[in-house]
Amino acid sequence: MSDDKMTAFRAEMRAWLQENCPEEMRDGLMTEESICWGGKSWTFSSPAQKLWLERCAAKGYTVPTWPVAYGGAGFSRDQEKIFLEEMDRLNARLPLQSFGIWMLGPALLHFGTHEQKLRYLPPVARGELRWCQGYSEPGAGSDLANVQTHGAEGGDHWLVNGQKIWTSYADKADWIFALVRTDRDAPKHKGISFLLINMEDPGIETRPIKMISGVSPFCETFFTDVKVPKDQIVGAENAGWDVAKYLLTHEREMISAGGAALSGGGRALGAVIADTVRDMDAVLRADAMRCEVDGLALGLTLERYKDQAAAGQGAGDASAMLKYMGTELNKRRHELMMSAGGSDALEWDGPLGNRAGDWLRTKANSIEGGTSEVMLSIVSRRILGLPG
Amino acid sequence: MTKLVRTDEETLLADMARSFLEREAPLSKLRQMRDQGRTHDAAAWKAMAELGWAGVLVPESAGGSDMGFAAANVIAEEMGRTLAVAPFLSTAVIAATTLRQVGDARASKALAQIAAGETTYALAIDESVKFAPDSTRLEARAVGNGFCLSGSKQFVVDGGLAERLLVLARTQAGLTLFDIPADRAGVHRDMAHMIDSRDVARIRFEDVEATGADVLGAVDDAMSVLQPALQAGQAALAAEMTGLAAGAFGMTLSYLKERKQFGVEIGRFQALQHRAAHLWCEIEVTSSAILNAGRMLDSDPASAALAVSLAKARATQTATLAVQEGVQLHGGIGMTDAFDMGFFMKRARVGAEWLGDYSYHAEKVAAQRGF
Numbered sequence: 001m002s003d004d005k006m007t008a009f010r011a012e013m014r015a016w017l018q019e020n021c022p023e024e025m026r027d028g029l030m031t032e033e034s035i036c037w038g039g040k041s042w043t044f045s046s047p048a049q050k051l052w053l054e055r056c057a058a059k060g061y062t063v064p065t066w067p068v069a070y071g072g073a074g075f076s077r078d079q080e081k082i083f084l085e086e087m088d089r090l091n092a093r094l095p096l097q098s099f100g101i102w103m104l105g106p107a108l109l110h111f112g113t114h115e116q117k118l119r120y121l122p123p124v125a126r127g128e129l130r131w132c133q134g135y136s137e138p139g140a141g142s143d144l145a146n147v148q149t150h151g152a153e154g155g156d157h158w159l160v161n162g163q164k165i166w167t168s169y170a171d172k173a174d175w176i177f178a179l180v181r182t183d184r185d186a187p188k189h190k191g192i193s194f195l196l197i198n199m200e201d202p203g204i205e206t207r208p209i210k211m212i213s214g215v216s217p218f219c220e221t222f223f224t225d226v227k228v229p230k231d232q233i234v235g236a237e238n239a240g241w242d243v244a245k246y247l248l249t250h251e252r253e254m255i256s257a258g259g260a261a262l263s264g265g266g267r268a269l270g271a272v273i274a275d276t277v278r279d280m281d282a283v284l285r286a287d288a289m290r291c292e293v294d295g296l297a298l299g300l301t302l303e304r305y306k307d308q309a310a311a312g313q314g315a316g317d318a319s320a321m322l323k324y325m326g327t328e329l330n331k332r333r334h335e336l337m338m339s340a341g342g343s344d345a346l347e348w349d350g351p352l353g354n355r356a357g358d359w360l361r362t363k364a365n366s367i368e369g370g371t372s373e374v375m376l377s378i379v380s381r382r383i384l385g386l387p388g
Numbered sequence: 389m390t391k392l393v394r395t396d397e398e399t400l401l402a403d404m405a406r407s408f409l410e411r412e413a414p415l416s417k418l419r420q421m422r423d424q425g426r427t428h429d430a431a432a433w434k435a436m437a438e439l440g441w442a443g444v445l446v447p448e449s450a451g452g453s454d455m456g457f458a459a460a461n462v463i464a465e466e467m468g469r470t471l472a473v474a475p476f477l478s479t480a481v482i483a484a485t486t487l488r489q490v491g492d493a494r495a496s497k498a499l500a501q502i503a504a505g506e507t508t509y510a511l512a513i514d515e516s517v518k519f520a521p522d523s524t525r526l527e528a529r530a531v532g533n534g535f536c537l538s539g540s541k542q543f544v545v546d547g548g549l550a551e552r553l554l555v556l557a558r559t560q561a562g563l564t565l566f567d568i569p570a571d572r573a574g575v576h577r578d579m580a581h582m583i584d585s586r587d588v589a590r591i592r593f594e595d596v597e598a599t600g601a602d603v604l605g606a607v608d609d610a611m612s613v614l615q616p617a618l619q620a621g622q623a624a625l626a627a628e629m630t631g632l633a634a635g636a637f638g639m640t641l642s643y644l645k646e647r648k649q650f651g652v653e654i655g656r657f658q659a660l661q662h663r664a665a666h667l668w669c670e671i672e673v674t675s676s677a678i679l680n681a682g683r684m685l686d687s688d689p690a691s692a693a694l695a696v697s698l699a700k701a702r703a704t705q706t707a708t709l710a711v712q713e714g715v716q717l718h719g720g721i722g723m724t725d726a727f728d729m730g731f732f733m734k735r736a737r738v739g740a741e742w743l744g745d746y747s748y749h750a751e752k753v754a755a756q757r758g759f
């Protein structure tokens with residue numbers, strides 16, 4: 001884009017946001033309570049949250065880089081950057097976040113048929129349908145390709161039986177994308193299909209599991225004789241592993257963003273700490289400085305990878321690096337927030353809100369979406385070429 | 389819009405630089421120079437000048453190649469990979485940027501000499517064990533129409549052989565930068581015997597006479613001309629250290645693939661795989677900070693302070709980790725002088741201190757970020 005065009009585009013975005021972003025949505029909050037996840041059973045936390053989602057969805061701004069036909073705004077990387085900068089400037093909340101946006105969307109855009117994209121993507125963009133991820137099973141965690149949930153051949157459908165676990169928000173989601181074994185005789189990576197399943201179908205049951213942070217965001221999910229029509233497969237039969245891996249690279253990039261201090265935008269950790277600690281001791285200060293240095297550099301790395309992707313240089317396996325670095329940093333940062341909070345941080349919903357819950361939640365960052373150890377193994381085998 | 393991805397020209401420059409350096413300034417050259425007690429390779433510097441490196445920041449009107457700060461970083465990074473010895477940072481980056489700030493006819497002439505590889509400079513700034521320009525005490529007393537400099541400097545990189553010295557001195561109402569020939573009466577240079585085998589001097593100034601014509605920029609206002617040069621130097625040094633980290637890592641990775649113990653390549657041990665992978669991740673993240681510093685210096689130098697300190701802080705940490713892992717993962721051979729890893733380790737330690745250590749730059753980052 002030429003400089004003139006970009007200046008004009010920025011002005012357009014600024015004016016639109018100024019006019020359309022409700023005041024209540026300008027607090028930049030990213031807490032579990034403030035996020036809008038969407039979906040059939042979603043209750044908006046305020047009229048402003050609803051209005052903000054509707055206005056953005058009408059323009060395609062919930063998924064700005066998706067094609068217009070699928071509910072996006074068709075933005076280029078440059079335009080997306082400007083849009084996000086202007087959002088930041090206003091401290092605007094993201095209108096919608098969801099597994100549909102982060103995970104299913106990119107996978108469908110890459111592997112789906114035109115019909116599938118038209119059917120599944122616009123409801124995600126508008127926040128009408130909420131998706132969950134049915135990957136992990138009791139016997140298939142890091143060894144994900146070991147999934148045993150079975151899809152038996154049934155002519156025009158698969159008959160699915162089995163169990164998933166750690167399924168985040170399964171009890172709130174409308175649909176699930178699931179890894180299902182459709183060929184038990186093939187080698188383990190070659191017998192998996194990527195299926196889209198309606199959670200309202202008969203035979204699906206979810207049981208919430210309570211987490212150490214006190215909430216129950218994830219579930220056990222059981223499938224008993226669930227009929228999945230054959231047109232609800234993404235990619236070819238038994239080629240689901242490729243879709244699964246592609247989706248994981250997007251999931252990992254998304255998770256890593258939590259660890260990077262948004263360059264320029266987000267407040268510095270040390271500044272946040274200074275809110276509660278009058279005299280920051282030298283050790284805390286030094287640790288906070290290190291987190292700041294590392295967070296800013298990681299934020300730049302995320303930007304660099306996006307720029308590289310826009311220039312046609314794929315990141316691929318490097319998402320393992322982003323995920324590992326981002327989540328380990330986020331854990332460090334929350335340890336510091338706890339130590340800065342002292343005894344105030346030890347109360348559930350005490351003077352510092354949910355600081356303890358947030359801290360406990362970050363411990364999952366280096367587990368969900370592939371553990372840190374698995375990320376390091378991916379880097380060492382696929383990027384460094386070390387023998388496996 | 390500036391992008392955090394190398395341009396085609398930068399990629400080409402990096403490739404050319406790498407093949408040139410592997411041929412003309414490989415690590416074996418540093419070893420040879422150390423064994424012979426030499427700290428300057430005039431022929432190599434001449435060849436670098438012919439490639440346009442000495443004039444990388446000199447305007448084309450003064451015979452430079454004027455490639456910009458990001459390009460200077462690319463060159464420095466490649467030099468870091470092979471530990472190439474050259475007065476690149478002192479002369480082509482720091483002195484050239486200073487003189488360019490000055491911008492008068494005399495400065496143009498000096499810049500032309502830099503670009504041609506004819507004159508080398510050293511920045512005499514440190515007076516204690518740490519980089520602290522604000523605490524400069526070397527005094528430039530006003531005497532008649534001129535000045536009289538007395539005091540001492542240490543850790544003057546390239547200061548033993550440089551033809552000219554940029555000297556930061558305290559004057560009546562601030563700091564003033566002098567540009568004097570190194571052989572002026574009263575300048576006493578002692579070569580320091582540095583662990584990285586490079587040219588570093590301790591310099592005493594005993595009633596050294598200077599005139600107004602020796603002042604760069606305005607009296608009592610050194611930083612207007614020097615600050616941009618310090619930033620450029622810090623960024624290029626950070627780039628060099630990132631290249632150094634990548635060079636040390638490359639050796640280590642090769643060793644993991646070839647050394648056998650317990651009947652297998654040691655790179656099969658997951659404990660080592662994960663250490664190597666972690667180090668690679670750190671280098672990758674630091675590279676982003678380097679690229680960003682170059683982009684900021686080229687596009688908005690007045691706002692580049694955060695980017696530069698971030699780059700130097702990260703590069704210092706990363707290079708330190710790379711050389712420590714480099715020695716450890718090589719086992720006993722890593723400790724031998726006959727093996728090259730020690731050269732990386734020693735240069736990394738010197739780079740860590742020069743132009744502000746990790747703490748100095750992390751403090752700058754913290755200050756810029758509001759705490």
Ligand SMILES: Cc1cc2nc3c(=O)[nH]c(=O)nc-3n(C[C@H](O)[C@H](O)[C@H](O)COP(=O)(O)OP(=O)(O)OC[C@H]3O[C@@H](n4cnc5c(N)ncnc54)[C@H](O)[C@@H]3O)c2cc1C
Binds near residue numbers: 133373377
């Ligand atoms: C909060 C949260 C939300 C989640 N949400 C979802 C979701 O929505 N959908 C979904 O499908 N899954 C979800 N998961 C599951 C998550 O992906 C798995 O927990 C993860 O992949 C690890 O699997 P596991 O728990 O079986 O651990 P295991 O694989 O049993 O790992 C145990 C330990 O062994 C280590 N380990 C395992 N293999 C190796 C190896 N080869 N080398 C070295 N170390 C190894 C691991 O790093 C870990 O430290 C979620 C998990 C959490 C914590």
